[in-house]
Amino acid sequence: MRTFFNVADIGDLNQALHEAEEVKRNRFAYRSLGENKTLLMIFFNNSLRTRLSTQKAAMNLGMNVIVLDVNAGAWKLETERGVIMDGDKSEHLLEAIPVMGCYCDIIAVRSFAGLEDRDFDYAETIVNQFVKYSGKPVVAMETATVHPLQAFADLITISEHRDPAASARPKVVLTWAPHCRALPQAVPNSFAQWMNAADVDFVITHPEGYELDPKFVGNARVEYDQRKALEGADFVYAKNWSCPGVKNKADYGQILSQDRSWTIDSEHMSWTHNAYFMHCLPVRRGLIVTDDVIESSRSLVIPEAANREISAQVVLKRVLTSPYPSEGGEL
Numbered sequence: 400m401r402t403f404f405n406v407a408d409i410g411d412l413n414q415a416l417h418e419a420e421e422v423k424r425n426r427f428a429y430r431s432l433g434e435n436k437t438l439l440m441i442f443f444n445n446s447l448r449t450r451l452s453t454q455k456a457a458m459n460l461g462m463n464v465i466v467l468d469v470n471a472g473a474w475k476l477e478t479e480r481g482v483i484m485d486g487d488k489s490e491h492l493l494e495a496i497p498v499m500g501c502y503c504d505i506i507a508v509r510s511f512a513g514l515e516d517r518d519f520d521y522a523e524t525i526v527n528q529f530v531k532y533s534g535k536p537v538v539a540m541e542t543a544t545v546h547p548l549q550a551f552a553d554l555i556t557i558s559e560h561r562d563p564a565a566s567a568r569p570k571v572v573l574t575w576a577p578h579c580r581a582l583p584q585a586v587p588n589s590f591a592q593w594m595n596a597a598d599v600d601f602v603i604t605h606p607e608g609y610e611l612d613p614k615f616v617g618n619a620r621v622e623y624d625q626r627k628a629l630e631g632a633d634f635v636y637a638k639n640w641s642c643p644g645v646k647n648k649a650d651y652g653q654i655l656s657q658d659r660s661w662t663i664d665s666e667h668m669s670w671t672h673n674a675y676f677m678h679c680l681p682v683r684r685g686l687i688v689t690d691d692v693i694e695s696s697r698s699l700v701i702p703e704a705a706n707r708e709i710s711a712q713v714v715l716k717r718v719l720t721s722p723y724p725s726e727g728g729e730l
């Protein structure tokens with residue numbers, strides 16, 4: 400595996416889940432794999448979980464890790480080609496990326512959607528330049544449109560908590576929930592992509608106008624009535640996202656609704672099949688979910704975060720063991 404962006408990059412999901420189980424049982428079994436190898440983690444945006452869990456995963460594999468917060472200490476980077484750089488940006492991404500590539504064996508990048516220009520974001524303009532110009536394998540730590548380390552950790556968490564005695568596939572519901580700031584679509588996009596590939600019955604619910612990009616929705620059932628969607632759910636995955644601009648490009652990145660009736664509270668959970676509550680974190684209590692639900696015994700938010708170490712370790716292990724240079728292209 401040379402790049403990690405999409406569910407297809409990980410191949411067979413049962414095999415990946417099996418590997419996750421193995422890593423979790425003995426996370427120090429592959430310490431020599433990463434010897435004298437360096438992971439460079441580049442952050443254009445804030446992070447708690449991704450930063451800590453990916454670094455921990457690399458250390459479990461015996462890797463050296465360098466972390467760079469681009470906005471706290473590096474030169475301000477120009478991302479557009481062809482501009483006269485007479486503003487506040489001292490360096491161009493086109494030099495910075497190959498320079499970063501010189502110092503590492505794997506580059507992991509976090510670069511959120513700007514939410515201003517849909518085409519720029521959905522073309523993955525920033526991360527694709529890392530693929531093109533770094534000369535190194537690239538791992539997404541949330542790009543403009545995907546957050547696969549999170550989706551993989553969520554899948555691991557679901558497979559650990561699904562009822563092994565149940566004959567039917569578990570019903571997993573991705574529900575939009577209100578928020579006060581415009582957030583990217585990367586988390587719901589990847590969650591949908593991974594759930595579509597997994598052995599689950601997957602439903603998406605959101606208010607009108609929040610339709611995710613069809614390439615991520617795939618064959619998932621979309622139900623606009625949140626109550627109907629939640630009925631019989633085994634897993635409720637809440638997340639806010641801003642308008643993906645599918646129906647109306649001009650609305651891209653906008654907040655179209657702040658409807659608090661979508662906030663997950665105990666009444667919402669009572670409609671489900673005693674479902675587990677999931678969220679990738681960070682979460683705003685009172686907007687996305689009420690205190691009692693997130694603190695309940697059915698809340699999986701901490702196990703999900705714990706599994707970020709496992710998903711990252713499986714991914715890094717695979718990159719370290721795959722022939723290099725090899726397959727894998729732009730997003």
Ligand code: AN0
Nearest residue numbers: 582583585586679680681
């Ligand atoms: C980010 C998002 O919604 O994409 C990161 C989530 C992992 N969340 C915020 O910016 C609050």
Ligand code: CP
Nearest residue numbers: 446447448449679680
């Ligand atoms: N879930 C997640 O990616 O969290 P951070 O933004 O804190 O890394």
